[in-house]
Amino acid sequence: MVLLVVFGLQQAITISIAADGELITEKSGVLNIGIEGVMLLSAFSAAAVNFEVERFVGPSSPYIGLMGGMLTGVAANFIFSTLSAKIHVDQVIAGIGINIFAVGMTYVMSQKYFEIDGTPVSNSLPALFNVGGLSSSLTLKISPLMLVMFVLPFLVYLFLGKTKFGLHIRAVGENPKAAEAAGIKVVRTRILATSLGGALLGMAGSYLTIDFFNQFTPDITAGIGFIALAAVIAGGWNPAYTFGMSLLFGTSVGLIYVVSATGPLFYLITMFPYLITVVVLGIASKRLRPPSALALPYRKE
Amino acid sequence: MSGIRKSFPGVVALDGVDIEVNKGEVMGLLGENGAGKSTLMSILFGLYNRDAGSIEIEGKPVTIKNSGDAIGLGLGMVHQSFTLVPNLTAMENIILGAEPSRAGVIDWREARRKVTELTSQVGLEVPMNHQAEDLPTGFKQRTEILKALLRGAKILILDEPTAVLTPLESEELFRSIRRLTAGGTTVIFITHKLKEVLSITNRITIMRRGKVIATMETKDATVDVLANAMVGREIERKFVFAEYQPGETILDIRNLTVSALHNSHAVDNCSLSVREGEIVGLAGVEGNGQSELVEAIMGLRRPLSGEITLRGKLVNELSTSEILKLSVGHVPEDRALNGLILDFSISENVILGSANRPTFSQRGVLVRGKVRDFARRVVSAFNVSAAGVEVKARNLSGGNQQKVIVGRELANEPRLLVAHQPTRGLDVASTEYIQSLLVSARNAKRGVLLVSADFDEVLDLSDRILVLYEGKIIGELQRGSSIGELGKLLGGVVG
Numbered sequence: 001m002v003l004l005v006v007f008g009l010q011q012a013i014t015i016s017i018a019a020d021g022e023l024i025t026e027k028s029g030v031l032n033i034g035i036e037g038v039m040l041l042s043a044f045s046a047a048a049v050n051f052e053v054e055r056f057v058g059p060s061s062p063y064i065g066l067m068g069g070m071l072t073g074v075a076a077n078f079i080f081s082t083l084s085a086k087i088h089v090d091q092v093i094a095g096i097g098i099n100i101f102a103v104g105m106t107y108v109m110s111q112k113y114f115e116i117d118g119t120p121v122s123n124s125l126p127a128l129f130n131v132g133g134l135s136s137s138l139t140l141k142i143s144p145l146m147l148v149m150f151v152l153p154f155l156v157y158l159f160l161g162k163t164k165f166g167l168h169i170r171a172v173g174e175n176p177k178a179a180e181a182a183g184i185k186v187v188r189t190r191i192l193a194t195s196l197g198g199a200l201l202g203m204a205g206s207y208l209t210i211d212f213f214n215q216f217t218p219d220i221t222a223g224i225g226f227i228a229l230a231a232v233i234a235g236g237w238n239p240a241y242t243f244g245m246s247l248l249f250g251t252s253v254g255l256i257y258v259v260s261a262t263g264p265l266f267y268l269i270t271m272f273p274y275l276i277t278v279v280v281l282g283i284a285s286k287r288l289r290p291p292s293a294l295a296l297p298y299r300k301e
Numbered sequence: 302m303s304g305i306r307k308s309f310p311g312v313v314a315l316d317g318v319d320i321e322v323n324k325g326e327v328m329g330l331l332g333e334n335g336a337g338k339s340t341l342m343s344i345l346f347g348l349y350n351r352d353a354g355s356i357e358i359e360g361k362p363v364t365i366k367n368s369g370d371a372i373g374l375g376l377g378m379v380h381q382s383f384t385l386v387p388n389l390t391a392m393e394n395i396i397l398g399a400e401p402s403r404a405g406v407i408d409w410r411e412a413r414r415k416v417t418e419l420t421s422q423v424g425l426e427v428p429m430n431h432q433a434e435d436l437p438t439g440f441k442q443r444t445e446i447l448k449a450l451l452r453g454a455k456i457l458i459l460d461e462p463t464a465v466l467t468p469l470e471s472e473e474l475f476r477s478i479r480r481l482t483a484g485g486t487t488v489i490f491i492t493h494k495l496k497e498v499l500s501i502t503n504r505i506t507i508m509r510r511g512k513v514i515a516t517m518e519t520k521d522a523t524v525d526v527l528a529n530a531m532v533g534r535e536i537e538r539k540f541v542f543a544e545y546q547p548g549e550t551i552l553d554i555r556n557l558t559v560s561a562l563h564n565s566h567a568v569d570n571c572s573l574s575v576r577e578g579e580i581v582g583l584a585g586v587e588g589n590g591q592s593e594l595v596e597a598i599m600g601l602r603r604p605l606s607g608e609i610t611l612r613g614k615l616v617n618e619l620s621t622s623e624i625l626k627l628s629v630g631h632v633p634e635d636r637a638l639n640g641l642i643l644d645f646s647i648s649e650n651v652i653l654g655s656a657n658r659p660t661f662s663q664r665g666v667l668v669r670g671k672v673r674d675f676a677r678r679v680v681s682a683f684n685v686s687a688a689g690v691e692v693k694a695r696n697l698s699g700g701n702q703q704k705v706i707v708g709r710e711l712a713n714e715p716r717l718l719v720a721h722q723p724t725r726g727l728d729v730a731s732t733e734y735i736q737s738l739l740v741s742a743r744n745a746k747r748g749v750l751l752v753s754a755d756f757d758e759v760l761d762l763s764d765r766i767l768v769l770y771e772g773k774i775i776g777e778l779q780r781g782s783s784i785g786e787l788g789k790l791l792g793g794v795v796g
Contacts, residue, residue, distance in 0.1 A: 182398030
């Protein structure tokens with residue numbers, strides 16, 4: 001049981017941080033279906049930045065990789081939101097485009113960089129502290145990003161609720177026309193919000209390579225991005241509920257590592273997180289109210 | 302503020318308009334739909350660009366490129382459809398875009414202080430912590446006004462402010478307006494309601510078809526003068542009407558009440574009937590319940606109470622397709638939205654709703670040849686000018702689109718035709734043609750319910766005219782009634 005909690009929390013880190021990023025983005029009216037692809041690109045960048053720094057400069061810090069991943073997230077989301085908010089590219093299509101691009105791009109690049117799949121990243125994030133003696137010889141690391149995971153929803157809540165920019169984000173996501181009439185620059189607000197969210201997506205993606213797996217493998221995100229997307233929706237675009245949903249989904253992913261099963265049962269267990277996502281989403285989606293202008297382009301008249 | 306002049310050519314033209322508003326007065330801008338009132342004010346507020354003309358405020362020429370400029374110059378506008386963010390509180394909406402803040406964090410105490418000061422000054426109380434969407438309409442409007450005032454509006458433009466208010470709310474609004482002007486604020490009050498304009502304004506400017514017809518002191522104005530000036534009369538159109546011999550009743554509506562989106566009664570206890578061989582004109586300025594009434598007849602909106610009987614059959618609970626089967630044709634209000642599928646071809650559009658008929662499909666598969674034949678018949682019978690029947694509806698002019706719709710409906714030889722704004726936005730030739738189709742439908746003993754905000758059209762075509770005002774039928778006129786009589790009723794003046 002303790003094992004499940006710890007593994008669940010570890011899994012929830014990616015989901016929750018990504019969900020926080022997506023939440024900010026969606027609150028501004030931009031639906032980033034490309035969340036999975038952005039995370040994948042960031043995961044790759046984090047590993048690649050580490051790799052390059054080590055090759056040319058010397059021992060790298062995992063925090064440099066993390067920065068690289070986050071910058072990639074910002075850049076990817078900036079491009080995405082510029083396409084959708086400014087040039088009015090359909091958000092769903094642009095998002096799917098990013099996802100497909102990311103899978104192919106990172107696969108090819110990882111062949112080039114790491115020659116084979118999965119050269120380990122030589123140093124990962126140092127643990128805040130380790131939890132030992134849980135079972136036999138297993139020691140579990142508590143990542144600094146786990147701290148971030150716990151603090152972030154509260155920060156997002158304060159940001160959206162108490163700051164000027166947060167209020168503007170909510171306004172452009174609900175009624176861009178009204179926001180414009182109040183003198184708020186809709187397109188700029190959306191691009192900034194999405195880019196900010198991108199930093200968090202980048203952090204979430206990087207966690208996978210510089211911490212959890214300690215290596216990049218193709219398709220390392222394995223649908224986690226979509227689960228984060230589901231957490232935002234099932235959490236009703238509320239930071240606290242989204243966090244709760246992330247924990248639930250994270251725990252269901254963690255189950256894979258805790259339950260050692262073979263044969264058909266193994267596949268069932270592996271399927272479990274996706275299944276529970278679908279079920280929760282199905283139940284939750286009935287009473288939810290997304291930001292009114294979500295996924296709708298805004299054109300000034 | 303003096304000497305505004307602008308003109309811009311196109312469909313909705315403002316043809317060299319001059320208006321003057323004096324400081325601290327309430328200036329009424331009166332006119333029917335499409336007269337150019339809102340367009341004029343939208344230009345003033347920087348929402349549209351003008352083609353020519355100039356604007357001066359307090360004697361100084363000003364450039365207004367966007368609403369930001371306008372706000373900076375002390376203008377504020379409250380639109381007919383509110384620009385509030387539904388799930389933000391009233392307070393958040395009021396300060397939105399002008400938040401007092403320290404290092405990016407909103408200073409709520411300062412915000413509350415400012416807003417409270419403002420509300421006590423002008424007497425507009427709003428429950429500040431409620432979400433905007435939960436506020437009653439009157440409070441939403443107050444929120445809008447406060448929003449403008451907080452940004453330092455000295456000239457407040459109110460676009461049809463009472464259109465959405467109950468009489469009581471209107472009274473309260475008027476009290477606030479008086480208080481505002483006493484404090485030196487100038488108010489431009491856009492309306493088509495004669496009584497209101499007489500009771501609240503100091504001066505009245507009347508617009509018609511993009512021009513200023515008259516400007517007068519309110520104390521010199523009477524209902525009759527205003528009604529004539531507002532509605533006017535320009536071209537006489539002649540249609541050949543067969544002798545008026547109405548047959549049996551096709552549509553009978555008794556005590557119908559229909560709700561609008563937000564629990565108010567859009568249609569309030571209306572009764573009317575349409576018989577064979579007559580055109581019944583349902584006149585009214587837009588937004589007085591016409592849309593809801595038509596939707597109720599067509600089964601698109603469930604009535605709250607009352608009875609709708611079509612050819613002897615109670616249809617309150619029937620679906621739209623069942624109602625259409627009772628031989629009803631419907632020309633919807635918005636041809637691009639509800640009348641046609643713009644990306645479908647003409648031939649696909651003319652069989653919308655009747656694609657299941659054995660003539661058009663066999664075992665669920667469309668018989669293209671027959672569909673095309675039918676489409677060609679519609680196109681030639683109703684003078685649609687198009688390169689062929691496979692042309693997309695989107696590529697037709699408005700007039701031709703409307704001919705396709707009217708043609709489709711009439712080709713089915715309906716006993717009742719409900720035509721809602723059938724000529725809105727059309728050029729003169731198409732308008733006359735569509736109108737002549739309605740007249741020949743009447744002469745062919747069909748019943749026509751003509752719902753229109755074009756008062757010339759209603760007067761020209763209708764055998765009987767019912768006037769809808771705030772959801773109620775407030776009067777009935779016979780053919781040959783004068784424009785003045787209609788104008789008064791349209792402005793809500795009975796008798």
